[in-house]
Amino acid sequence: MLVVAGCSGGAGKENTTNKNAKAAEGTGEKVLTVANATDIESFDIQNNNNTQSEAVLVNMFDYLLKNDSSQKKVPGLATSWEQVNDTTWRFKLRQGVKFHNGDPFTAADVKFSLERLAKDSKLLQNTYYKRFKEVKVIDDYNVEIITDGPDPLMLNRLSRMGADMLPSKYIQEKGMDAFMKEPVGTGPYKFSKWLKDNRVEMVKNTDYFAGMPKWDKLVFRVIPEASTRVSELLTGGVDIASNIPTTDLKRIEGVNDMKVAQATIQRVLHLIMKTAPGSVTADPKVREAVDLAINDKEIVDSIVGGAGIPTRTSVTPGNFGAEPSLYNQYLYDKEKAKSLLKEAGYASGGPKVTFSTQVQYKEIAEVAAAMLTEVGFQVNLEVLEASKFSEKLNSKKFNELFLLGVGNSLFDASNNYNRFKLANAKGETDYNNPEAEELIQSAEKNMNPADREKQYQRVQQIFAVDRPTIYLFQLKGNYGVGSKVEYKPRLDEMYYAEDINPK
Structure with missing residues (x-):
């Protein structure tokens, strides 16, 4: 089986690239490793306020709608939707979806997630959603979202940071503190480990509704120094390195089949x-x-x-x-x-x-x-x-x-x-x-x-x-891409692991 990358420590830590690469080779594990300049803020996706957090967490959590690579709205946890009037939208939810802890995804989770987001003014994403007046549960798989006035951006809001679906039963029973330590979503990858300012690790969700994820493990490393990110790419410690300085592009392009991907x-x-x-x-x-x-x-x-x-x-x-x-x-x-x-x-x-x-x-x-x-x-x-x-x-x-x-x-x-x-x-x-x-x-x-x-x-x-x-x-984003992956940067900067292919 293909070995894509090993997993190594963050900037300033002992480099364990070779050790982990050999371990992955021995188990046949398919690991995708991405190097970013900054870490996520937290696993409360409604209380994050930077694109880098969203870029990582889209692999753990799902929206009702998704943006495809051309920013067209496509089904996510909602399979269809319609505008009833200027203040009401109706959504039909996907059946058979489970959160990572086994709880079923239903309309109750939509109501809990969006009303928490709309009513808690302390949440960093509240300002984008505070016009949501009510989420009306019709049945387990049909909901209506009612706003306090006309909202031309309803579909845009539901396919972006903050509108991720949270597990209502788990949070109501265990509390938000427990969720933050052991977060669960419905996405293709499950939480494994977070070492703050070092790395986020995820493993594949074998019960994912869209089929078996292509990677066994995701590693998002935090490497603030650009030169270190480039070095890690060149030595095989990471598969994708973000924010590559133009002065380093020649160090990457064509070296051991590596390449540079640039996108506005x-x-x-x-x-x-x-x-x-x-x-x-x-x-x-x-x-x-x-x-x-x-x-x-x-x-x-x-x-x-x-x-x-x-x-x-x-x-x-x-x-x-x-x-x-x-x-x-x-x-x-x-x-x-x-x-x-x-x-x-x-x-x-x-x-x-x-x-x-x-x-x-x-x-x-x-x-x-x-x-x-x-x-x-x-x-x-x-x-x-x-x-x-x-x-x-x-x-x-x-x-x-x-x-x-x-x-x-x-x-x-x-x-x-x-x-x-x-x-x-x-x-x-x-x-x-x-x-x-x-x-x-x-x-x-x-x-x-x-x-x-x-x-x-x-x-x-x-x-x-x-x-x-x-x-x-x-x-314009400059990304270094290792020889064992195929990666095309997105305009929205998201890392959807399911769109990144092993060679």
Whole structure:
């Protein structure tokens, strides 16, 4: 039987690649090993807020609907659906599905999962689902989801992070703490082990409703340093390595039948700013100076080797509501940036700002910070490990500037503006533009696609002037692919193991 990869320790741990590879060879075990820069946040899939968590956990948990590789909605735990009216959708559930602990999947689990998500405001994914008013159980395999108003994004919501189905009986009897230690879903792979900031391991679910999974074991290793991820790929410690620097691509391509897979992904780099009174970035002239000081194209060419597309909007092509006039565009005028700072009252000694980033974007942030320094900003660059960065992000403890890579699992413009709505912006950007707020709120309930598209295009024009955030560029994902697997990256960045084939 094919041996795909061994399993080895995380960054900074003793390398046990050869030992584990031999063990796998001896047992004929088919193991898929993926190296990521960051870890999942937790197994409470309703309380995660990053794409990397979802990319891993889609193998343990199922949605009612799935997105195929072209983002078309296809059946998951629901076999069919229909819109009854503007506020009601009816879903027919798949029969014969079991959770990993043996409990049957029924309408009770849909009700428990979605109502918990909608009603608990402390959950990080609550804001996307709080308009779910009720899940009405018709019988064990038919449900209706009722919203508090028209929702043009119902199907988008049910096929993304947060809408994973939880085992209601298990959690109600054992409690959420027990679930977090021994999580169960309905997916093709079952929980085996989690060593925080090191690895997540899963084993195949032999009772999976869609048939026997193709891998015996999945290993998602956490390796923050890009050079280490590349080394592990080259030595056979991993089969797929994410976020490969362009400077390392030549080390991989063609070496021992390895290759590089590149794909445009949904992720756009934002430089998000505080607009609250009292912050130096509350002044629109200072925010514009930040925008004009940073040469997006130079960063794309020199730091990411061309693996990016400059943009003045985060609603990129392929997402509903895109504004083409702001895509593949950037502003750069160093002298005007200096002039704006003088107009803002910083004739001698520029404004002091703390610029926070996670280690994944360290080089990009260093270059951007140097550009800001050149026009007069006094920059304190704060580089954080992924877990510390997530902690600060979720508690809204950043200062003037922070660099964030934001994906779009909804494939809709609304996902890009959720954090800037008045209620959500409080304590983070504190952004408050009445026209933008009205447009965002209205578009979320607008069932007329043509009108809704115009609303979001207007919001993008407002943001291009207000600058509560500055968009740098849309990323292209570089993946190193080992010689024993066939892998095609997805636009949504998910690792569906069943779509990754052993050679």
